[in-house]
Amino acid sequence: MNIRLSIIIPVFNRFKFIERTLTSVLNSWAEELDEIIIIDDGSTDSPELLLRDYPVRLFRHATNKGVGCARNLGIRSARGEFITFVDSDDVLCPNAFSARLDYLLEHPCEPMVCGTGDNIIDENDRTIGSYHDYFQFTRPPYRLSKELLNHYPSPPVQVWLGVFRSALFTPSNMFFEDLPCGEDYDWFCRQLEHRTIPVMPFAVGHYRIHGENISVTRVENELHTTPIALAARALINMKYKISNV
Numbered sequence: 001m002n003i004r005l006s007i008i009i010p011v012f013n014r015f016k017f018i019e020r021t022l023t024s025v026l027n028s029w030a031e032e033l034d035e036i037i038i039i040d041d042g043s044t045d046s047p048e049l050l051l052r053d054y055p056v057r058l059f060r061h062a063t064n065k066g067v068g069c070a071r072n073l074g075i076r077s078a079r080g081e082f083i084t085f086v087d088s089d090d091v092l093c094p095n096a097f098s099a100r101l102d103y104l105l106e107h108p109c110e111p112m113v114c115g116t117g118d119n120i121i122d123e124n125d126r127t128i129g130s131y132h133d134y135f136q137f138t139r140p141p142y143r144l145s146k147e148l149l150n151h152y153p154s155p156p157v158q159v160w161l162g163v164f165r166s167a168l169f170t171p172s173n174m175f176f177e178d179l180p181c182g183e184d185y186d187w188f189c190r191q192l193e194h195r196t197i198p199v200m201p202f203a204v205g206h207y208r209i210h211g212e213n214i215s216v217t218r219v220e221n222e223l224h225t226t227p228i229a230l231a232a233r234a235l236i237n238m239k240y241k242i243s244n245v
Contacts, residue, residue: 008074024092068175068183099202100163115202159184182232
């Protein structure tokens with residue numbers, strides 16, 4: 001059977017949230033066409049006890065190697081024509097994949113397309129903000145370019161918002177594995193060196209803030225970028241000559 005879409009979910013100590021995430025994935029996928037790939041990146045909370053009850057392909061790192069390494073293992077293991085990524089603590093909207101897949105099928109020259117986040121939610125699934133207000137300052141549809149990226153204070157697209165043709169991930173175009181944070185921002189910046197990226201008004205999912213996020217923290221009901229994410233972004237901006245002004 002030909003696989004249409006490979007859904008890659010890196011997991012590291014997210015036992016509390018992964019069942020909710022997987023339920024939302026199963027509400028959006030086409031079982032006869034798609035595959036779900038879980039990369040357990042050295043978790044210590046035994047997620048395999050839960051994951052064995054789901055129709056997933058499970059791979060495991062013996063020790064934590066980082067989300068870039070986990071995503072790359074998922075890419076190398078994927079059998080689908082298209083690839084997407086889901087964070088193990090987020091919740092997808094219904095039919096999260098179909099609009100982006102249809103777009104790529106209708107635009108065969110496009111290697112990828114990104115949708116948009118919907119709500120920002122807390123650990124109890126309560127809405128605490130709008131993804132658009134914090135991350136995305138231009139209403140889609142538009143094409144993200146390196147020039148446009150210069151005017152964003154934070155990255156307007158994240159890897160979980162995209163669907164990609166699997167052929168895009170060549171050995172020289174994988175995620176860097178030595179970055180503690182921002183490996184998806186670095187990857188997008190590399191793509192923007194020689195292409196623009198379509199961003200469409202397709203609601204993908206809800207972004208969860210729960211106190212253990214690497215890049216965003218919540219203080220007195222306000223969201224702030226973490227110091228490690230700010231440092232990583234500054235290095236990546238310097239690397240690609242992005243001003244973010």
